Amino acid sequence: MVSHVVRRRRHAQHEEEHDNHERWLLTYADLITLLLALFMMLYAMSVLDLRKYQAFQEAFSKGMGGHPVKAAQDISPRNQPTPTALSTMSPYPAAAPTLDQTQLKALMKKLQKALHDSGLQDEVQLELQPRGLVLNVVSGVLFDSAQASLTPGGQALLTSLGVVFTSFANNLVVEGHTDPRPIRSSQFPSNWELSTARATAVLRFLISSNHIAATRLSAAGYADTRPRASNATEAGMALNRRVDVVILAVPHPAAARAAPTATPQTRPASTPAPSPRATVRAAGHG
Numbered sequence: 101m102v103s104h105v106v107r108r109r110r111h112a113q114h115e116e117e118h119d120n121h122e123r124w125l126l127t128y129a130d131l132i133t134l135l136l137a138l139f140m141m142l143y144a145m146s147v148l149d150l151r152k153y154q155a156f157q158e159a160f161s162k163g164m165g166g167h168p169v170k171a172a173q174d175i176s177p178r179n180q181p182t183p184t185a186l187s188t189m190s191p192y193p194a195a196a197p198t199l200d201q202t203q204l205k206a207l208m209k210k211l212q213k214a215l216h217d218s219g220l221q222d223e224v225q226l227e228l229q230p231r232g233l234v235l236n237v238v239s240g241v242l243f244d245s246a247q248a249s250l251t252p253g254g255q256a257l258l259t260s261l262g263v264v265f266t267s268f269a270n271n272l273v274v275e276g277h278t279d280p281r282p283i284r285s286s287q288f289p290s291n292w293e294l295s296t297a298r299a300t301a302v303l304r305f306l307i308s309s310n311h312i313a314a315t316r317l318s319a320a321g322y323a324d325t326r327p328r329a330s331n332a333t334e335a336g337m338a339l340n341r342r343v344d345v346v347i348l349a350v351p352h353p354a355a356a357r358a359a360p361t362a363t364p365q366t367r368p369a370s371t372p373a374p375s376p377r378a379t380v381r382a383a384g385h386g
Contacts, residue, residue: 196269201349204233211235211264223257232270232349235261236328239277239298239341246283248297250305258302261345262310271316272306273346274299279337280324296321302343 199207208226215221225236242254250258265272276295288294299319306312329336 198269198350233347235345237343271348274303274319275344276321277342279340291323
């Protein structure tokens with residue numbers, strides 16, 4: 101009788117140990133399910149972003165009085181149209197106008213409406229300054245943290261903005277900015293190198309994928325020296341991590357005519373003319 105009870109206890113312990121050994125399968129199955137849900141969510145977000153960029157192109161084209169930009173029917177990441185293919189579908193002529201401050205103000209209103217209609221008002225913010233129209237692009241859209249390689253979403257956004265930039269002939273300045281948190285790596289010893297690398301990455305993409313003339317473009321990096329908001333909060337630092345694309349304004353024709361002309365200066369024949377010197381302006385790196 102005693103031996104029977106002992107056998108039953110041993111059998112029960114064996115079953116309990118067996119059950120404990122297989123419990124990890126439940127945790128593993130839950131983990132796989134969560135990962136599947138995560139990948140599905142990321143895929144859905146990527147498709148939505150591409151549709152936003154396509155909607156922005158169409159909204160801006162209609163606002164400028166042109167024909168809507170046609171994109172491929174299937175805009176999934178696997179069948180996403182190449183940036184070159186999209187840029188060649190621009191409805192604007194090769195001889196584009198040069199915009200002054202008043203015309204840039206009108207362009208800003210059209211851009212704001214197109215960005216709002218396509219849901220991109222949080223990714224790109226507009227600001228009219230005396231030097232021209234500034235497009236503040238959140239760096240998190242263009243680059244991963246501490247990186248200077250454009251993300252697929254960043255490339256899609258720049259391709260959409262390329263439709264805007266090819267509609268006029270103004271020069272463009274690409275400026276990289278960071279928050280004050282230091283970075284030190286073999287690739288980027290400081291935020292100066294990081295911001296400059298990001299600015300030049302955007303510049304190279306606009307040249308190669310949007311067919312914008314290199315003579316229209318320049319790049320600079322400013323690290324954390326030109327913040328838009330306070331760095332005391334995470335939200336402020338997020339606004340300061342950005343890439344600005346500045347559409348430089350040209351003087352209004354009336355203002356140019358009203359500007360005083362310089363009076364020629366005469367120099368005695370015995371006084372030698374000063375030799376020309378190149379002025380170098382150091383720009384910060386982002």
